[in-house]
Amino acid sequence: MVERTSSARLSPRALRRYSRHLLIPEVGLAGQERLAAARVLVVGAGGLGSPALQYLAAAGVGRIGVIDDDSVDETNLQRQTIFSGSDVGRNKAVAAAERLRSLNPLIAIDALPLRFGADNARDLVRLYDAVLDCTDRFPTRYLISDACVLERKPDVYGSIFRFDGQVSIFGAESGPCYRCLYPEAPPPGSVPSCAEGGVLGALAGIIGTWQASEALKLLLGIGEPLIGRLMLVDTLGANVRTVRFDRDPGCTACGVRPTIGRRPLLVSDEEPSTSDVPEVEADALDEVLRDAFLLDVREPHEAVLGSLEGAVQIPASQLEGRMHELDSARSYVVACRVGVKSLWAVARLREAGFTRLQHLQGGLLAYAARHAEFDFF
Amino acid sequence: MRVRVLAFARLRELLASGELTLELTSGARVSDAWQMLAGRHAALEHLANSTRFARNGQIVPSDAPLADGDEIALLPPVGGG
Numbered sequence: 001m002v003e004r005t006s007s008a009r010l011s012p013r014a015l016r017r018y019s020r021h022l023l024i025p026e027v028g029l030a031g032q033e034r035l036a037a038a039r040v041l042v043v044g045a046g047g048l049g050s051p052a053l054q055y056l057a058a059a060g061v062g063r064i065g066v067i068d069d070d071s072v073d074e075t076n077l078q079r080q081t082i083f084s085g086s087d088v089g090r091n092k093a094v095a096a097a098e099r100l101r102s103l104n105p106l107i108a109i110d111a112l113p114l115r116f117g118a119d120n121a122r123d124l125v126r127l128y129d130a131v132l133d134c135t136d137r138f139p140t141r142y143l144i145s146d147a148c149v150l151e152r153k154p155d156v157y158g159s160i161f162r163f164d165g166q167v168s169i170f171g172a173e174s175g176p177c178y179r180c181l182y183p184e185a186p187p188p189g190s191v192p193s194c195a196e197g198g199v200l201g202a203l204a205g206i207i208g209t210w211q212a213s214e215a216l217k218l219l220l221g222i223g224e225p226l227i228g229r230l231m232l233v234d235t236l237g238a239n240v241r242t243v244r245f246d247r248d249p250g251c252t253a254c255g256v257r258p259t260i261g262r263r264p265l266l267v268s269d270e271e272p273s274t275s276d277v278p279e280v281e282a283d284a285l286d287e288v289l290r291d292a293f294l295l296d297v298r299e300p301h302e303a304v305l306g307s308l309e310g311a312v313q314i315p316a317s318q319l320e321g322r323m324h325e326l327d328s329a330r331s332y333v334v335a336c337r338v339g340v341k342s343l344w345a346v347a348r349l350r351e352a353g354f355t356r357l358q359h360l361q362g363g364l365l366a367y368a369a370r371h372a373e374f375d376f377f
Numbered sequence: 378m379r380v381r382v383l384a385f386a387r388l389r390e391l392l393a394s395g396e397l398t399l400e401l402t403s404g405a406r407v408s409d410a411w412q413m414l415a416g417r418h419a420a421l422e423h424l425a426n427s428t429r430f431a432r433n434g435q436i437v438p439s440d441a442p443l444a445d446g447d448e449i450a451l452l453p454p455v456g457g458g
């Protein structure tokens with residue numbers, strides 16, 4: 001008699017696709033299910049992001065966010081193997097997402113054609129289980145590390161220059177961060193980027209792939225992750241070394257008296273503290289909406305990213321003039337992008353006599369992050 | 378005393394070598410090794426504040442002492458992606 005493996009989370013088709021993972025004892029069915037439930041954000045769809053994204057998608061990571069505001073240039077094709085010539089001129093996040101969806105239709109991809117900036121860093125990082133730093137700008141590297149420290153998410157770091165690469169994991173529990181290793185950014189112009197100094201294309205493949213491997217290890221909880229260790233890859237000498245480094249008690253991000261995040265660098269620090277507004281968790285929204293309407297108060301430029309069917313859309317900036325379009329006898333779940341403006345909107349509506357109000361915790365971003373079928377971005 | 382220096386990324390290029398040996402007086406610190414190299418290669422100056430040092434496989438502050446036979450890795454920041 002043949003016994004078939006079955007899984008609550010993975011379809012027979014998925015089990016077949018991932019069978020070479022299922023054969024590894026360290027992964028197996030339980031590990032593959034963990035990957036299917038995992039959410040990873042890849043910042044930068046360039047030389048490092050190309051291999052990292054493709055291996056994470058092929059491995060069956062259930063939700064992958066890819067954020068990049070840049071567009072594909074012909075000079076990228078020497079190393080950014082996720083793109084083809086016909087992608088030149090397209091946004092990188094959008095083009096990469098398209099490729100990843102065809103590579104693995106069983107997973108969800110969030111295409112974020114935005115800049116990862118101080119205004120959205122923490123909100124985005126919060127929605128994922130791990131972040132890959134595949135950027136090519138020092139300020140963004142510090143921002144990723146800081147946001148990961150504040151949100152307690154691991155930052156799987158990779159960087160490259162000509163023939164040399166670095167890999168490490170920052171922001172892990174009790175582990176050091178990027179600022180523990182490099183407290184201050186180098187003076188502008190002293191360290192050339194790939195665009196300025198050039199890079200061996202295959203090195204991007206090595207380092208980005210190593211980042212994917214470290215991320216998979218973290219998600220699976222196996223092996224010895226590169227926490228507190230910096231891996232140095234020298235392709236010319238064909239040497240790989242690791243050096244150890246410790247958390248710095250004086251670190252401005254993760255030390256004893258951190259200053260990063262204590263000033264209003266990141267928008268989430270300005271969130272209203274607590275409120276008596278009933279909250280709907282993203283997971284429960286579908287159920288709640290059987291007896292309530294969704295009131296979407298995002299501004300039009302935010303709403304172009306996508307919206308929920310049947311939602312009433314009134315931007316917060318127009319709410320006071322358009323309240324008459326709403327019915328105070330009805331129940332509304334008020335939602336914005338991240339769950340901040342919605343609290344403000346609830347307060348205005350209450351003043352106007354509305355009582356049956358709830359607000360969507362974490363906003364529509366949180367909802368999107370939990371719904372594989374919903375490519376909200 | 379004699380220490381072995383490994384240079385990475387941009388510093389390998391500026392020093393025109395990935396590996397070299399320095400002769401230092403006893404009691405020298407990591408920063409003395411760096412000063413000796415910076416004296417020979419003026420271009421090292423702009424990486425002075427951002428380069429980290431590993432002594433025998435462990436990142437240490439620049440005032441860490443050196444002993445005969447130590448290996449120092451010079452690790453400038455690498456930012457490309």
Ligand SMILES: [Zn+2]
Pocket residue numbers: 176177178179180181247248251252253254255
């Ligand atoms: Zn730190």
